[in-house]
Amino acid sequence: MVITKSRLVLGATAVTLSTIAVTGLGIHSRGQALFKASPKQLVEEVWQIVQRQYVDGTFNQVDWLAVRQEYVVGKSYSSQEDAYKSIREMLTKLEDPYTRFMDPEEFKNMQVDTSGELTGIGITISQDEETxxxxxxxxxxxxxxxxxxxxxxxxxxxxxxxxxxxxxxxxxxxxxxxxxxxxxxxxxxxxxxxxxxxxxxxxxxIHPVKYSTQETPAGKVGYIRLNQFSANASREMQSAIRDLERQRVDGYILDLRRNPGGLLYSSVEIARMWLDRGTIVSTIDRKGEQEREVARGRALTNKPLVVLVDEGSASASEIVSGALQDNKRAVLVGNKTFGKGLVQSVRPLEDGSGLAVTIAKYHTPNGRDINKQGVEPDVKVELSEEQLQELWLNQREKLATLADPQFAKAVEVLGQEIASRGITTSEKK
Structure with a gap:
């Protein structure tokens, strides 16, 4: 999921399973309006939002005017529940699992996800577009x-x-x-x-950032693990980089494995900490490019960087890794990422319910549409299921050590990057 500061915008259409599901930063709830929409007005409102904003001007080859005739003009409603049922039926015609309706309770739960505290089991889910x-x-x-x-x-x-x-x-x-x-x-x-x-x-x-220094064959490495692009992720990332710079590390490994994404502005801010110049991400709506985020010459370090990714790296993780790869700022090591490149706008409706509608997709700086495709690493290191179970569950102490094959390869690549810059031991800071 991704979000802009001005409005709620989701990019992987992921749902974090918790009592709280997705952040409400930037939302001014119209559910507190002075009047309550009638059931038919609510159905009409949803239809109009899709009509104006949906990413595909053909509505995925659906006659959207005929849908209005069926659900708005030709139907009466006796309760909000009837309206909710029809709205869900109406949206399924798009065959887009990421455009979805939330009743008031679901929408309320959705508004506070990335505050840093969750109640639940701690997974992020999506509905496969094909199956x-x-x-x-x-x-x-x-x-x-x-x-x-x-x-x-x-x-x-x-x-x-x-x-x-x-x-x-x-x-x-x-x-x-x-x-x-x-x-x-x-x-x-x-x-x-x-x-x-x-x-x-x-x-x-949830504390999104964990970091440490490690003495490795490549030198003194600053290791940063980012597990979610939450509201406080950029602040914690900034503190981590500044502390590691004070400790004079020789290079960095940024671990985005199993990071399901989060807030768009958090991913942009974090990318800017590593990039001095260049495009970070572009969002494309049905009229063409809508917005382009760029670096602003304020990178916190220019030291060599390797990024670890895997099939659990999604959405905002793919924005950052794609930006760093396309700008040749970092080498990516691991597995191909998840492939979630759709952008949603989430907005409140008159009765306190909410609507998520796919409004755009995002492209990496080189124009790659990563939806369903993912980001390919520069250096591929696949792990067996047994290795995954060992590293991520049974023997967590091996994670991000030389006993972790992907981390070990990242150290090797980082050593090559450090050497290619001609940094000698006496010059290292």
Missing amino acids: KKIMVIAPIDDTPAFKAGILARDIITKINGKSTEGMDTNQAVSLIRGEPGTKINLTIQRDGQPRQFEIIRARIE
Whole structure:
């Protein structure tokens, strides 16, 4: 998901499973309006928003005027619930799982996600555009789902024994969300095989940035792990880089593995900490380029940088890694990223409900549309499922050490980058 400062905008259409789901920064809730829209007015409002803003001017080959005739002109409503049902039916005609309606409770829960505290199991999910299955983008570090062994690209087939066939992400969220201390049973399909997970929900405090210095064959490395682009991620990243600069590291490894994304402005601010010049990301709506974010000559360091990515690196992670790669500021090591490049606007409706509508897609500086494609690393290092389980669950102490194959390769590449700049031991700062 990504968000601008002026309005709520989501980019991977990911849903973080918690009592809180997506940030409300920049939202001024019209749900507090002086009047309450009638059910028919609400359906009309949703239709109009899609009509004005949807990314595809053909509405994915749907006759959107005929949809209005069916659901607005030719239908009467006796309750808000009837309107909600029709709105959901209307939106399914677009066959876009990322354009979705939220009732007032769902929308309220959606507005405070990235504040840094969650209640739930700690995974980010999406609905696969082709199969319509509920898919895990990534578990958040050190959360119940993470500790249970949930992995990126796991398919959730059942929630407490209830099939997810035909569910959208909102419905899945409502079933998975719950009070701290309560249990949930997930049936996961991985590599074609079903697996059972019993997970206890918890209150989760998220600190997006962890960092350290490591003495390696490449020299003194500043290691920064970013697990989410939350509201305080850029502030914590700035502090980490400045501290590591004071410690005179020789180069950096930025770990974006299993980072499902977050706020657009956070990703842009963080990219600017590494880039002095160049484009960071462009958003493209149905009329063409809408906005371009660029570096502003305020990089905090120009030292060699390697970025670790994998199939759980999505959305805002892909914005940053794509920007650093295209501008030749960093070498990417790991696996191809998730491939989430759609942008959504999320807005409140008159009765306190909300609508997420796909309004654009984003491109990397070189014009790459990474939706469904992902970002390919410069140096590919694939891990087996056994290695993934060992590093991310069973023996976490090996993560980001030379016993971690992707990290070890990053150190090797970083050493080459340092050497290519002709930095000698006496010159290192």
